[in-house]
Amino acid sequence: MTAQDTDRPTDHDSPWKEALEHYFQEFTQLLFPAIHGEVDWSRGYNPMDKELQQITADANTGRRHADKLIQVYARDGSETWVLIHVEVQGEPEEGFAQRMYTYQYRLRDRYEVDVVSLAVLADTRESFRPSAFQYARWGCKLSFTFPMAKLIDWEARWADLEASDNIFALVVMAQIKAKRIKDGATRKDVKIALVRLLYERGYSREQIVQLFRIIDWMIQLPRALEAGFVQAVYALQEEKKMPYVNTIERVEREKALQQGLEQGLGQGRQLEARRILQRQLRKRFGDLPDWVSEQLEAADVDQLEAWSDEILFAESLDTLFRH
Structure with a gap:
């Protein structure tokens, strides 16, 4: 390859x-x-x-x-x-x-x-x-x-995906669940189950890290559930004796950023919240149209953070901003 x-x-x-x-x-x-x-x-x-x-x-x-x-x-x-x-x-x-x-x-x-x-x-x-x-x-x-x-x-062939030795089956499973499941707690349970499959299939360290990154990106969780997911992954890594995925590093960076937002004042906090939301939106929906950029410029911190919380469950930009 x-x-x-x-x-x-x-x-x-x-x-x-x-x-x-x-x-x-x-x-x-x-x-x-x-x-x-x-x-x-x-x-x-x-x-x-x-x-x-x-x-x-x-x-x-x-x-x-x-x-x-x-x-x-x-x-x-x-x-x-x-x-x-x-x-x-x-x-x-x-x-x-x-x-x-x-x-x-x-x-x-x-x-x-x-x-x-x-x-x-x-x-x-x-x-x-x-x-x-x-x-x-x-x-x-x-x-x-x-x-x-x-x-x-x-x-209809979910059991075939679970039993498949094809590494891409996990990608398909993650994408289907990402589109079907909107409830945050259920998403977390499904995400943990897929990561467990990842560890149980005997993949190499490189494959596990790559697939974890793909699953982690496809099935995103509300911030309030991230800590529980991280603890579950650590427990799984301890169980399997495979400390391959340093999820806590990512979560700690996000936590530090959130603390910085909470300690920030006025315009600086608003600019940082807008930058984070723009990054989330581009990751989810691609390039942003002008009307979205205009709404971001006009929004206060509370509105920006509310959109950040809702982005995981929005089917489109119209759904997120106009409804």
């Missing part, structure tokens, strides 16, 4: 990007097994992020969530680029199939290589299952189809 290790992704990335870069082979094996069988994995794979950015930089195609471009080699020796769109927003996107087509033809036109587009839908709307883009007028017709995986279909 030639994907390079990375630190925790930036606010403009997502846990899906990290998971796909580290575990692309396992991803295809679990969600697209027919395609997995066509790839010569002995030759590795390479992320093509710069190439993807070049064709999406000026594309008026809405918010991008976790698009990845990966170079692989087919079993017949030919080079193929695999374009993956991961749809993770709370509400399905009307123009999703067209965006799939736009990226497909731009890559094909610019680089003259075969491009295989894959869609992963992490929303919870049962009826949203785009797998084609087509139009026809006056005898001119276009039809573009692409393989699609709907994650909530795995809810």
